Amino acid sequence: MKVGVISDVHANRVALDAVLDDMPAVDALLCAGDVVGYNPWPAECVDILRDRVAASVMGNHDRAVVSGAVFSFNSMASAGVEYARDELNDLQREWLANRPTSTIACDGRVRIVHGHPDDPDYYTYPDEFSSELLGDEDVLVMGHTHVQHHDVYDEGIVMNPGSVGQPRDGDSRAAYAILDGDELTVEEHRVNYNIESVQEAVRKAGLPERIGSRLVEGR
Template sequence: MKVAVVSDVHSNLVALEAVLDDLPDVDAVVCAGDVVGYNPWPAECVDALRERDVPTVMGNHDRMVATDRNFGGNGMAQAGVRHAKRELNDVQLDWVQRLPRERTLFDGRVKVVHDHPEVQDRYTYPDAFGPHLIGDEDALILGHTHVQHHEVYDEGIVLNPGSVGQPRDRDPRAAYAVLDVETPSVEERRVEYDVDRVAEAVRDAGLPDGTADRLADGR
């Protein structure tokens, strides 16, 4: 079984479409959260995953949009949450609100959580990867850090596919991965997209300049 894994789309429709167009032949697509936030197209990104029935977990930006809780992040994050709340219709908002914190898929073989399997909102960077994170599943999928990385252990795979819509590993290309559950193995993939178009749309939407500027640097 081959599974395309995306995460941290962050309302970047141009990057998401580039990734979806680039997908090889896979059996399924899953998303490790943060569909919304930061960029201009939250509604369109929600629909792209919702209409494809992509199993998705709730990220921290998704949770802030789904609830009335205050967002403790930086100004760019706060602006993206406010923008998403204005843009989503009732159907799209309901989809975000119903996202679970974690999913176990494919007969228990793959677990998906946005941040850390035990501690909500904890950033699990590559140097914190280890077999101790893996439970009964064959592969644990994480997001949240926007840093593409994976490790293969005797106990299974720990995988962060990187960010579709806002990479932070100094590579501005949209990131995703293909997990082969049977092998087991991971192919990390990157896709060029029109960053300038997104940056212009960020500014046209009245979102912070910093949200646009960081896209070109992958930070």
């Protein structure tokens, strides 16, 4: 079984389209959260993924949008949350609200969380990856850091596919991964997309321009 793994789309439809166009044929698509936030296509990204993902979890931006709560976000993140709240319809909000904080996929072999198995808001960077994060699953998928990385242990795989819509690992290209469940291997992928068109859409939506300019930096 080959599985496409994505995370942190952050309402960047241009990047999401590029990833899905680039992705080879897979048996399932998994998402580690934060479909919305920051960029100006929250409704479109929710619609695309609710029709395509086999399993997904709720990210902190997703939770902020559907809960109405105010979190300690910076001005860019807060603006993206408010924008998404205005853009989503009831069905789209319901889909986001029904995402769990942790879920099991692929016949119990894959666990998906957003930040950490014990804390959905904890940023688990690659230097904290270890086999101790694994439970009964063969593969643990995390998002949240926007940093693409995976490690293979005797006990299984710990991985972050990176961010589709706002990479923060110094590479501006949209990130995703392919998990081979039979061989227990991970292929990390990057794909170029039209960042200038996202920057223009950010300006037209009245969102902070820094949301678009940082995409070029991969930060």
